[in-house]
Amino acid sequence: MLSEFDLIKRYFKRDRPAAPGSRTVLGIGDDCALLAPTPGKLLAVSSDMLVEDRHFFAGADPFLLGHKSLAVNLSDLAAMGAAPLGFTLALALPGADPAWLDGFSRGLFALADEHGCELVGGDTTRGPLNVCITIFGEVAPGRALRRDGARPGDDIWISGTLGDARLALAACRDEAGIDRAALDAAHGALAARRLHAPTPRVALGRLLAEGALARAALDISDGLVGDLGHILAASRVGAVLDVDALPAGPALARQPRALRRRFTAAGGDDYELCFTAPVAGRDAVLAAGAACATPVTRVGRIAAQPGLALVDADGAPLDLGLRGWDHFA
Amino acid sequence: MLSEFDLIKRYFKRDRPAAPGSRTVLGIGDDCALLAPTPGKLLAVSSDMLVEDRHFFAGADPFLLGHKSLAVNLSDLAAMGAAPLGFTLALALPGADPAWLDGFSRGLFALADEHGCELVGGDTTRGPLNVCITIFGEVAPGRALRRDGARPGDDIWISGTLGDARLALAACRDEAGIDRAALDAAHGALAARRLHAPTPRVALGRLLAEGALARAALDISDGLVGDLGHILAASRVGAVLDVDALPAGPALARQPRALRRRFTAAGGDDYELCFTAPVAGRDAVLAAGAACATPVTRVGRIAAQPGLALVDADGAPLDLGLRGWDHFA
Structure with missing residues (x-):
């Protein structure tokens, strides 16, 4: 049986050099991740929680679920006009199923890599299937696309x-x-x-x-x-x-x-x-x-x-x- | 029945001036929250997910659960030596129970206020009870308390x-x-x-x-x-x-x-x-x-x-x- 720490190491911790432009000083494996914000930028933050039978069907394809879990968070950054930096993943799983974890992590990282968005930390626990991602991005002050700026005639x-x-x-x-x-x-x-x-x-x-x-x-x-x-x-x-x-x-x-x-x-x-x-x-x-x-x-x-x-x-x-x-x- | 947006407004969105030293530019109610990082500091980030029957008993006192959900995240910042800034809360609830929400939010905010840590955003959905908090803090470069610095004789x-x-x-x-x-x-x-x-x-x-x-x-x-x-x-x-x-x-x-x-x-x-x-x-x-x-x-x-x-x-x-x-x- 896969232990919690083996699970993180095998499926979520990637041993490779930081991507160019990475702001991650310390990634998975400590109490917190450490990011170095770009001077002068605002940090945009959003969280989305996906629940089985609510946001996706039981038995959903894990590769697609990995993609969608990150996609809905990237979409929040997009709506703010922010450039993706990184994300945390908190995952409750009914069990440590290698095939599921392999598919989920591949779907997640395929989209993450497309957007230069690094997994920097998170949590894994046993429980009813639940995927909670918190994503971070950056945007210049005064440039963020807020909801409160619409004007008559637009x-x-x-x-x-x-x-x-x-x-x-x-x-x-x-x-x-x-x-x-x-x-x-x-x-x-x-x-x-x-x-x-x-x-x-x-x-x-x-x-x-x-x-x-x-x-x-x-x-x-x-x-x-x-x-x-x-x-x-x-x-x-x-x-x-x-x-x-x-x-x-x-x-x-x-x-x-x-x-x-x-x-x-x-x-x-x-x-x-x-x-x-x-x-x-x-x-x-x-x-x-x-x-x-x-x-x-x-x-x-x-x-x-x-x-x-x-x-x-x-x-x-x-x-x-x-x-x-x-x-x- | 309480709607999703009423629930957020009633229990989690607080209409009051920002605390002194707040780095929150935009809080609950947009696609992302916006934070203004302190120049020269690193951002410390941690996520913890609490699942019913795993991290707390079914029927747990909601005030104490609100406290504990944030406490375990603040503890991760403490372990890094970081000063708390803010957090997001993603919450899956079996239903919108006003008494539970009242207790949970009071317990959460009592501890948040003690540490000057603002709730800046999150997500609410229906599902098996699950509390996922992602917390942000700041620490000076080179001062973070990492796990990899212990030396023989310490x-x-x-x-x-x-x-x-x-x-x-x-x-x-x-x-x-x-x-x-x-x-x-x-x-x-x-x-x-x-x-x-x-x-x-x-x-x-x-x-x-x-x-x-x-x-x-x-x-x-x-x-x-x-x-x-x-x-x-x-x-x-x-x-x-x-x-x-x-x-x-x-x-x-x-x-x-x-x-x-x-x-x-x-x-x-x-x-x-x-x-x-x-x-x-x-x-x-x-x-x-x-x-x-x-x-x-x-x-x-x-x-x-x-x-x-x-x-x-x-x-x-x-x-x-x-x-x-x-x-x-």
């Missing part, structure tokens, strides 16, 4: 596409309203990939922050309508959202309009950025998207009047009865 | 007392070997307090680091023998430990010698500091302990020869068959 933008993750979940649950013929094997796989292996928009977030292009931003994890509501509340503004302008993922794009509207506007698990930017900056936003190969789409406008109005392509009001995800509702 | 020191937490656990489990008459109500309460409300030795750790008094340190969470083994391995040294010199807690001190030896040497849940220091610094170590009203006791010596030798008061070898706690053993 465009509302979305990165990438929405709703394919929700479609994949709906397919797993065999929900009504899905066009099964349109969701063939290839498109089912596309949608599943968005659910299980989201792409954090780190490069786009950094370009938006460094160029001072966006006024407010967040990442869409609980559905656009609910998450945009946080920007509106923090900025004390309202918005008009063109539901038919929302970019649907390639699998969802083939589905009936009612499903498309619901899943793009309030799907959940999208991990795309929603941000606001002044009208004068449209070309710069498009250029930032192009520079990091991330599509960006204008989907509405910030208004002085509080409240979120959903409209269709003709500007007519839509009541879809939507709201964001609430873990305790 | 004294081994212990803060406070050992074993009362383990005695309380033994009493709960009705383990053999306890002198029940000696463990009366008053001493039972003393022991229980050490188990449920440990005192992190933050002030002592900072004095040891700032004065460059200790060469190596860690906090004792899994039992002294196992934890001291980490210092020995990291420093590539050995040690002789005088088991009869180990300071027993007031409840354990009244127990039979066999129990006293076992529970001081390998109890667990002590959250005291174990550190090594040069012989020439004995007076300075005693003065540091006195300055922060934390007893410090010399209990052994670092040796060049690898291995940990346990001896009794006469220097005769003792084989107690002890080892540290392993969550996966």
Whole structure:
């Protein structure tokens, strides 16, 4: 049986030279990790906890779970415009299963290495499967993409596409309203990939922050309508959202309009950025998207009047009865 | 029913001016918290995950659990000699129980306020009860109390007392070997307090680091023998430990010698500091302990020869068959 310390050593402690630009002075194996912050930068910190049967299915592929656990945290850094530095991993496991640990750690490190984000410490214990990552990044003072900076007249933008993750979940649950013929094997796989292996928009977030292009931003994890509501509340503004302008993922794009509207506007698990930017900056936003190969789409406008109005392509009001995800509702 | 956002607002978001010396630029309510690191300091980071039925009993007093969840993290900062800055809290809850949340948050904030350590962000979700805290502190470069600095000839020191937490656990489990008459109500309460409300030795750790008094340190969470083994391995040294010199807690001190030896040497849940220091610094170590009203006791010596030798008061070898706690053993 693998001991706690062998487990850490075998799967999580990597004996190799620090990456160029590493700020890690002391990594795994002491009471604390030690990081040397870049002078003049702010430290951005976020924690996300993923629970079995809540955020992922029991028996989920460990490689994909390793990827997703870090991806949702990188997405929070992206939404702040911060450059990734490192992360801690706290892991409760029902047992020390070598095959699971091997897959999980490979998925985790594949994404970590892509973003130069080092695992610096953490905790392992026995318990119901739970993955808690705390991530650290850096951003210049005054450049962070906060939720409270949206102003009336700003465009509302979305990165990438929405709703394919929700479609994949709906397919797993065999929900009504899905066009099964349109969701063939290839498109089912596309949608599943968005659910299980989201792409954090780190490069786009950094370009938006460094160029001072966006006024407010967040990442869409609980559905656009609910998450945009946080920007509106923090900025004390309202918005008009063109539901038919929302970019649907390639699998969802083939589905009936009612499903498309619901899943793009309030799907959940999208991990795309929603941000606001002044009208004068449209070309710069498009250029930032192009520079990091991330599509960006204008989907509405910030208004002085509080409240979120959903409209269709003709500007007519839509009541879809939507709201964001609430873990305790 | 309390929503996720109401829960955070009611129990965890505090509307009050930042404390003097706060490094928090942006707290709860955005994608990330933003901290402004003190120029020239290193950032110390640690995560601990507490799982029901593993680290605490089902039905544990939520006030004490709030205290302990933060205390074990502060203890990691103490072991590094770092000054607390702030922490994130990720919480999986079976449900949103107002009485539990009220007690937990009060216990958490009472200790946080004592140490000027701000809650800056986190996550809440539904799931089997799990408390994951990541804590941040600061320490001057070259002053951090690492595990790899012990040298042959160093004294081994212990803060406070050992074993009362383990005695309380033994009493709960009705383990053999306890002198029940000696463990009366008053001493039972003393022991229980050490188990449920440990005192992190933050002030002592900072004095040891700032004065460059200790060469190596860690906090004792899994039992002294196992934890001291980490210092020995990291420093590539050995040690002789005088088991009869180990300071027993007031409840354990009244127990039979066999129990006293076992529970001081390998109890667990002590959250005291174990550190090594040069012989020439004995007076300075005693003065540091006195300055922060934390007893410090010399209990052994670092040796060049690898291995940990346990001896009794006469220097005769003792084989107690002890080892540290392993969550996966």
